[in-house]
Amino acid sequence: xxxxxxxxxxxxxxxxxxxxxxxxxxxxxxxxxxxxxxxxxxxxxxxxxxxxxxxxxxxxxxxxxxxxxxxxxxxxxxxxxxxxxxxxxxxxxxxxxxxxxxxxxxxxxxxxxxxxxxxxxxxxxxxxxxxxxxxxxxxxxxxxxxxxxxxxxxxxxxxxxxxxxxxxxxxxxxxxxxxxxxxxxxxxxxxxxxxxxxxxxxxxxxxxxxxxxxxxxxxxxxxxxxxxxxxxxxxxxxxxxxxxxxxxxxxxxxxxxxxxxxxxxxxxxxxxxxxxxxxxxxxxxxxxxxxxxxxxxxxxxxxxxxxxxxxxxxxxxxxxxxxxxx
Amino acid sequence: xxxxxxxxxxxxxxxxxxxxxxxxxxxxxxxxxxxxxxxxxxxxxxxxxxxxxxxxxxxxxxxxxxxxxxxxxxxxxxxxxxxxxxxxxxxxxxxxxxxxxxxxxxxxxxxxxxxxxxxxxxxxxxxxxxxxxxxxxxxxxxxxxxxxxxxxxxxxxxxxxxxxxxxxxxxxxxxxxxxxxxxxxxxxxxxxxxxxxxxxxxxxxxxxxxxxxxxxxxxxxxxxxxxxxxxxxxxxxxxxxxxxxxxxxxxxxxxxxxxxxxxxxxxxxxxxxxxxxxxxxxxxxxxxxxxxxxxxxxxxxxxxxxxxxxxxxxxxxxxxxxxxxx
Numbered sequence: 022x023x024x025x026x027x028x029x030x031x032x033x034x035x036x037x038x039x040x041x042x043x044x045x046x047x048x049x050x051x052x053x054x055x056x057x058x059x060x061x062x063x064x065x066x067x068x069x070x071x072x073x074x075x076x077x078x079x080x081x082x083x084x085x086x087x088x089x090x091x092x093x094x095x096x097x098x099x100x101x102x103x104x105x106x107x108x109x110x111x112x113x114x115x116x117x118x119x120x121x122x123x124x125x126x127x128x129x130x131x132x133x134x135x136x137x138x139x140x141x142x143x144x145x146x147x148x149x150x151x152x153x154x155x156x157x158x159x160x161x162x163x164x165x166x167x168x169x170x171x172x173x174x175x176x177x178x179x180x181x182x183x184x185x186x187x188x189x190x191x192x193x194x195x196x197x198x199x200x201x202x203x204x205x206x207x208x209x210x211x212x213x214x215x216x217x218x219x220x221x222x223x224x225x226x227x228x229x230x231x232x233x234x235x236x237x238x239x240x241x242x243x244x245x246x247x248x249x250x251x252x253x254x255x256x257x258x259x260x261x262x263x264x265x266x267x268x269x270x271x272x273x274x275x276x277x278x279x280x281x282x283x284x285x286x287x288x289x290x291x292x293x294x295x296x297x298x299x300x301x302x303x304x305x306x307x308x309x310x311x312x313x314x315x316x317x318x319x320x321x322x323x324x325x326x327x328x329x330x331x332x333x334x335x336x337x338x339x340x341x342x343x344x345x346x347x
Numbered sequence: 348x349x350x351x352x353x354x355x356x357x358x359x360x361x362x363x364x365x366x367x368x369x370x371x372x373x374x375x376x377x378x379x380x381x382x383x384x385x386x387x388x389x390x391x392x393x394x395x396x397x398x399x400x401x402x403x404x405x406x407x408x409x410x411x412x413x414x415x416x417x418x419x420x421x422x423x424x425x426x427x428x429x430x431x432x433x434x435x436x437x438x439x440x441x442x443x444x445x446x447x448x449x450x451x452x453x454x455x456x457x458x459x460x461x462x463x464x465x466x467x468x469x470x471x472x473x474x475x476x477x478x479x480x481x482x483x484x485x486x487x488x489x490x491x492x493x494x495x496x497x498x499x500x501x502x503x504x505x506x507x508x509x510x511x512x513x514x515x516x517x518x519x520x521x522x523x524x525x526x527x528x529x530x531x532x533x534x535x536x537x538x539x540x541x542x543x544x545x546x547x548x549x550x551x552x553x554x555x556x557x558x559x560x561x562x563x564x565x566x567x568x569x570x571x572x573x574x575x576x577x578x579x580x581x582x583x584x585x586x587x588x589x590x591x592x593x594x595x596x597x598x599x600x601x602x603x604x605x606x607x608x609x610x611x612x613x614x615x616x617x618x619x620x621x622x623x624x625x626x627x628x629x630x631x632x633x634x635x636x637x638x639x640x641x642x643x644x645x646x647x648x649x650x651x652x653x654x655x656x657x658x659x660x661x662x663x664x665x666x667x668x669x670x671x672x673x
Contacts (some may be wrong), residue, residue: 132632155589160587188545188582204582206544213543219514249574249613251608256514256530261486264479280578287575 042067042346043105044088044093047327048112049165050074055089056203056325057101060346062335068092073236076110083142084119096269105145105320105345107338109168109330113148115137123153123162127200130171149337152199161204164167165330166190167315169301170199173324181292184301184326185281187212192286203291204310205284212346213279214255223259223272230270240278241285241313248286254279282308302330348449366502367391368672369431370419371660372412372652374438375491376400380653381415383427386672388661400437408444409468421619430472431671433664437496439464439474449479449488453526456497459659460666475663478525489531491656492516495627498659499650507618510627510652511607511636517614529617531610534632536569537603548597549585556596566604567611567639574612578600580605607635611643620644627655 040059044303047054051073067290068088072085085115086106092099136150151164162343169193173182177197184190193201214256215224230236258275261267267275297320300310307323314321339346373380377399382390398411412432420427439447447464462476475489484662494509496518499508503523510516513534519527541550556562569580584601587593587648593601595652621644640647665672 055662154586155590157587157592159581160590162589164606203579204586205578206581207578209544210540210578210581213539214536215537217543218532249609249616251577252531252533252536252609253529253613255532255536257486260480260488260530261483264481264486266483266486283575283578287579290575317503 029074033054039065041101041104041150043107043342044090045109045331045338046089046110046112047165047168047330047334048074048110048117051076052112053085053089054330055093055105056312056329056331057093058335058338060335060343062332064331065125066093067289074114074117077112077118078116080276082112086142086146096231102144105147105338105342106135107147107334107341108151109334113150114164121148121150123155125166126152126154126156126202127195127198128199129169130174130194131176131197131336131340134170134337137155137337137341140330145342146241147341149334152202154202159200159201159203163190163192163202163204166192167300168333169201169326169329170194170333171336172329172331173299173301174298179296181288181296181298182301182311183288183298183314185303185306187239189200191282191284191292193292197239203288205287207280207284211280212311215273215276218255219259220255220272220276223262223269224276225269226273230268230274232268232271233274236274238312238316240275241282241316242278244279244282245286245317245324248283250285251279277309278313279284281313282317285313285319289317289319295321299324301326303327349350350540366429367389367430368475369433369661369664370416370427371388371657371664372415372432372434372436372438373491373494373656373660374400374426374434374436374443376437377402379411379415380577381419382657383408383419383430384657384661384664386661386665386669390657392419400440400443403438403659408438412468412472428470431473431664433447433463433473433475433667434661435475436491439476440490443474444541445474447474447476449477450493451482452478452480452482452528453521453524454478455524456493456500456520457502457523457662457666459497460663463551463663463667473667475568475660478528480528484527485527487528489516489528490517490529492627493525494659494663495652495655496520496659497662498655498657499625506622506625507614507624507629508625509614509636509640511632515610517618519618529614531613533606533610537581540602541599544581545585545601546598549595550602551595552557552599556594556600558594558597559600562593562597563604563635564638564642566601568604570605570608571612571643577605577609579668598623603635604639607639608643611639611645615643615645621661623648625650627652629653644671 041057042060045056046059054069057066068089112118137147140146152167154161182192189205189207303326367383369385370385371382383392396413430508438444463473466472478493480487508518515531515533629652
């Protein structure tokens, strides 16, 4: 997969763009994604697999990395054994490969690389730290997203970033520093509610309806208008179907609107809607959030999630090894 | 189990108090509870089992009722074959024994018996209807709770009733009529979140801590202060433990406080806190709600849940068969 330079925040170094200088890895809870990177943030080759932290905690991290490096090397003339490897994500958690302790808010994004931990293994392999908000009134943590933030913000950036997902994150950045952030269990709640609660009878993933967009917007607006009523709105989704006001085929879209709307209403009340939001996402979820943020009055700029990770890892790599890259 | 007359709302008929005049049944989704009742609302004997609607939808309802009537009869001299049977709950749902169609709000509680459906079976067996709020903007349904409402409200009652549980209900009653109600998925969310989400690592049901009461109050207060932040507060429960601000042993109590507080904050904003609340509950949950309602500024009167069902069924039975009871 060849990357493009469409992203506004591409690293500024000018070097030959087809020379691989390091390996970038986003190593999450349940997935591994690696790229052979140029110094200006382009991915020359990629490898991905399901060997996330949970898998490696028992199977070991080093063999999984070696296997993926071999796959990346196989796509190139010659080996890549000598290239440094930079990792972000849950591989740096306490239960990961080696702990890269959290930086604490407020913390400058362009100092992320200072917290990188070198792994005692073959080659130069380092893991970037996460960020913690060690505030007893609003405790929070991230691992992986901080690297995406570095990837999508220019030096001195002030504004909001939204990263939707299983655990959606909203981040307030001032002059290039993460000053506060909030994690919402939006995606995970959608998953456990549709799989394990009475609402499993109110959704039908196999039959998306032509009215799904409208149902999403209805749920969204209901949540924005009355965000404290979420736990009641959930049950009324079931009741509305029993009473024939709504259709099962629209249930998943409506639930999605309710949960995303509740998140956005709370984030708006915490951080205000006057700042433009950089939305880091992919696929259908990115589109849903873009529509939802616009409906809630936010000005939105969209950035692809993998490009954000690649660019953040590249920026940090340039800090760590830039002298070798030219 | 002999009932007592401590409940303020005992049916007003004066007859010999040890004469069984009908059989009262609360037949829910996953449980059967039956009582041999006097005309003044005392239970002379009881029978209970796990044969709820879900079980009977395949195994049949009539044999289960016959079995429980035999158990009740066996506790008395002579049989009880000739006594009428009055049922409330999910046995009257569309997927139950026979559908007793919902009455629609606003509806008088003392007219519940008019909606009772007689079952085509041996003896005089009738099922009370549920109540539906057929309002597209706030659709809602109840089955079983309407009978408890009849049991805990005197004729002409105006006020609020709260029935905590898997699907907690708040009901606004004016001059003896149910005018509106709201169902919250509070109990079910607690269950699916602690069993199936990342928060399963944040609770420890086996190790209730001495600080659990305080954790419950903290969670409650957080939700009352910032009820739109529920989905963020959930994740922060996990983060607070990772950062050592909170203990796993307190997680369940804190989560319970968050969910109950969110429910009460929304109900207070819908229905106001100026009215006294009748709380229909049992066991530890009743105590948690009593404390939470008081903390939120409500004046509370507590009624036992089974007594509420027994008294509601007795009131309706007197309307249906009172002439035979003397």
